Amino acid sequence: MHPPQPLPRVWMAHEIIPTMQRIISQKNTVRAEIVRTVNPPTASFDTVLRPWADVENLVQGELGMIYMLQYGSPDMATQDAFTQARQLLLAAESEWASSEDFYRLVQAVYDKKEELDVESALFLKEELLGYKRAGWGVLSPAQSEQYLQGKKEISKLESTFNRNLAQEDGGLWFAESELDGLPADDIAKWKMMANTKTPSQENHVFVPFANGGMLTVGTLAKNPDTRKKMYLENNRKLAVNGPIFEEIVARRTSQSQFLGYHSHAALVLESKIAKTPQWVESFLGQIRDDLVARGKAEVEVLQQHRLQDLQAQGQEAEGNFPAWDQMYYQRLVEKEFHIDHVQISEFFPLESTAAAMLEIFASLLGLRFESIAAQPDQLWHESVQAFSVWDEHTSEFIGYLYFDLLWRENKYRGNQNVAIEAGYTKPDGSRHYPSTILMCSFPTPTPDSCALLKHHQVIALFHELGHGIHDLLSKTKYIRFHGTSLPRDLAEMPSTKLENWCWLPDVLKNISRHYTTLNPNYLAKWRNQNPGLPDPPEKIHNESVDNLVKYRYWGRGLYHLEQLTTSLFDLQIHSQQTPQDLASLNIQKLWYDLRQQLEGMDFSECRDGFDYCSFTHLCAAYDAGYYSYLCCAAFAEDVFATKFAHDPFSRSTWDEYRRMFLQIGCGHGDMLGLLAQYLGREPNSRALVDRLVGAAAVV
Template sequence: MALPQPLPRLLTTEEIVPTMEKIIEKYNVTRAQILQDVTPETATFDNVMLPLAQLENAVQGDSDLGMIFMLQYGAPSLSAQDAVDKARKLYVEASAGWTSDESFYELLQAAREKPDFQMLDLESQHLLDKEILEYKHKGCGILKESQSKKDAYFKTMMKIEGLKKEFQQNISRESGDVSFTLAELDGVPENELAKWKDEPEKEEISDENQEQCSEKKKIVPFANGGKLAILTYAHSPETRKTMFLADNQKLQQNKSLFQEIVKLRAEQARILKYDTHAEFRIEKRTAPSTDALKHFLDELQTSLHVLGQDEIAVMQSRRLKDLKERGKHSEGLLSKGFPPWDTQYYERLLQEEFEIDQLKISEFFPLENTAVKMLGIFASFLGLRFDSYKPSLFGLRVIRNSLVTYTSICYGEKTNIVATNVSTSNGHLRADGSRQYPSTILMCSFPTPTPTSCALLKHRQVVTLFHEMGHGIHDLLAQTKYVRFHGYRLPPDFGEMPSLMLENWCWIKDVLKDLSCSDTTIDENYLADWRLHHPTEPNPPKTIPDELVDNVIKHRNFNAGLYYLRQVSIATFDLQIHSLRTDEDIANLDVQKTWYDLRETIEGMDFSECRDGYNFGTFTHLTAGYDVCYYVYLYCTVMAQDLFASVFASDPFNKEMWRKYRHGVLEYGGSQKDLLGMLENFLGHPPNMRALVEELTAAKAGITPAVSEDVSVPV
């Protein structure tokens, strides 16, 4: 089948900035023409908003702009990253200038007030309303009487963008590490040790340090799984603590940057007549108000508190038993709470008692095999067909009836890359009635295969891949008129819901067995890798053993209370620091104290030795468009669990329900003004915002072992 449009093309470093300049010029020319030809008296949707929408469709339907924004997550070099940063700065500055134009705002408002507005389709009405809100958020209609105030507002907005860029660059370029002796790394698997470089030997060593320095050390980076490997596998509590506290100290420079960003955001919101930055941001979200959001988070914290405390008690019991066996137990430990650096280690030990071995599980999930089978599942559910066009790049084209779209999966070990899905070109309806097809890329920091081995996924990475692929499928299935609403381009407190709902399939036995490799799908690299680790077994089992799958599913909600309480603490921090109302509140803000106070109070662990750290400075969300937004994972998880329980739980493979879901939710993208109403129509009832707590409460029995009766466990 012939391809209806060219495949996406990766821009060279030299093309990035000139391409962005050409895009900006197109917008400038179109806007100037509209301002020249139209007055408030003659303004309509068709002569003001539609030309901009058609240009936006053309520009963002083309892959060049999408590729530039994709490269902010995966630029192949520092020079390319610098070019992307410059291009994005040009776009941000231009966009800010466009949406602060009072003359254009007056045309949009005039078009909104014309009688023919009510004759427009709902998506077009929604588009105009969204555009007007963008202008209001830049001060239009509020600061029009004072150009000096508007100029100051714009200048501060650009200052915030600069601070955010510096914050993000510090994160992406952070390269800290800690050196440990092999004795200190006891327990860490050989395949992890092999990733780390040896510390160079010192040329001059004093006699008194000769013996100490004679033992070789490994340099363990914070990034690329180094910290996680230490916290998960190192037997020495001192090693785990050292790594945790060292990592906790990184990015000190981001404290002052973030504190300044938060203060400037508060001041900017008040200039636009909002009481707080949170109220300014919530206006574009699905959640009805900041008060409703605070109530939602408080209710979750209260409901999950007992569950989290029970889970800490279990880990504390296991910890004290382990320390006693290692001769490191003392009476002083009984007066202390559970330290955060021991969470992953004792979660692993408890999982092993459940006979859940993540390394063993990963042997059945080689990346490419698993991804291909995932696509097969989506194809079956949603009536799709996936054809490979560049196997070496893991590229695919997706054929759905007469529609052809594209997706590809990129993986690698770029420092600090975050699993994400990026739309490189957005689908939309062209002016001639034909359709522009989308392209989408999954970018995940999965293990990189070598010439003699393949990348293996732990179960949590299988879930991550399914989640991000869910975003990609949403992107491919959307049928919107405008790129503004294509795919998952909708409020984030709804946009994460479809992918979070899909994670449920990663806990269904038939799905996991189908995703695992078999002797008919594995390649030679996988066989070689298997035989290296299992020299007495000639070939791997045909599929993952039932007992492994059963144990994973049985203990799905192990420590779920603590996991969600951590989400609550971060979301509460995000909301609280962005809810500053007075000059005194703004002046007295201490993000460091607030961060650790909330984590200790909500999560219930002992953060007393961590309070001089800067862990809050590592969260890209807080300065990358997710301010007053971290709650979305909880908000969407609740809706996702209600959707799964109400529609799919009784028959997860019901193709008729999947067909209705595709047409009733996914194809709309973000084109519906009332997303909660859309979901209510599909469900047949208002979303149940207690669905997550009800699920965890119902599943609590049998998920975690009882606390040992012979150990006193303070919490």
């Protein structure tokens, strides 16, 4: 069966700017026609908002492809073209927001109080809020122009910040003797990657911060000086982003004051579930003490192992627990639990694990995923895979899913779900179907090996696939309410809930497959490295699964404390009420003060670092919103415990979840109320810490 809609075509670098110009022209034409033919007395949703919604729907797929290329294209010419195209769109958006004629029509529609369906009413409300945030009703025309110019300048700074992050290619040279404990395959990979770099000395290996370098050294390097040096330099790697970030925060503060808000946080949170900074403060305050206590207990365990380890090596055993030793000693503690993440990763090769996850969703939701032999102009990189997605029972086409899973130069650093095309209802009543990407940066293998996932990376993959499934199953009238376009403080809930499945023994067994069973060459190499040992089993050992599940909460206190640190940092810097207040705040000092106070480790030698500038969230729509991860984790824990824990594989439970939540996307006027309706009560914002506190002891 052929899909009723082709895969979208990927734009070449030279096509991006003309395409953006055409999109802007299409939208300008529609707006001009509305203003020409409608006046406030004749304004209605059908004459003003519906034509605007229709053209927004129509061009979104092309626009989505352009924006995707900023994350996924390895081609610098494409990246440069995106930057120019984005400036064109920002200028057009500024012009649209400054149109008094169109604003007056939208206000007239709102004042008429028409009976509208839920999504249309929400569209009208959002459109009017957009004009409010452009200064209408608050600023004079001259002030509004100044404000919109300020927004464009902030967007440019954010683009520079994120581009610096994507193109970061630093690392350190180490003698091989300093890398004792690291896998030979990783060292071989780095030697190959370093061909273009000048060695500091002969027989040294260049270890990049990205592509798994920092993670591998921090977790496995036996030499404490190696771990320390790598951590501290990784901590300093994006110093260039420090002043950019401070400028962004200062400008956000000024802009919010300009519109009459107390702070940038107040402006942002107005359209979120939280609504106010006070709600966020209360939520974080409710969980702070319990998380700090849990984290303190975990650090004490790590410190005991560190001191014993140093004494065994004949070294001086003193001092507080340093931040650069966290990953290493967490691994040693897990080793005592008979958890070896390197060995466990052998059962989770990326390709087969991802395919097995698709089978799980196919079973739970009645879906079918069919691999597609895409044309070259339908993929942005040779490593990308495409799938058509179908409803198994109705044979209805659902959309397209892409896998873009491996790290490469100039690609987004991290794991995310990116929607190219959202679904929507066309004017004739038919559907336009979504296309969505799992865009990750899992470390690349060598030519004679495959990419293996640690358990936390298995969780990350499942999480991002959850976002992708949400995108695919959503059915909304307008693209702006499709799928994961929920308020940030609810958007992570559906995929975070799915992380619970990565701790179910049956799931872990079913998605596991030892990498040597994938290719006879892998098995031959394994036999050479392990002479005399029996071949590995195809599926992961029951004991490994049992231990993973038994000790699943080990380290979770520190994991969530890092989220709490970032959330409080984010809220504090974006709650300053004047530029003068912000100028008196030392952002770098605040970051490391919070880390030391909350996480309980020694950060004294890290304070010249900029690791708050080494992730994209606070300059990519999570500003004043990082608390969303903890908030969504609480809601997710509540949903799982209430609806799924008794039978995680119940098809009727999954059908209800699909119908009552996933399909609705953001097309509901009260998303927190929708969640309460689904649960049958108000959601429990303490569900996460209640589960953590109620879990077994730290060790």
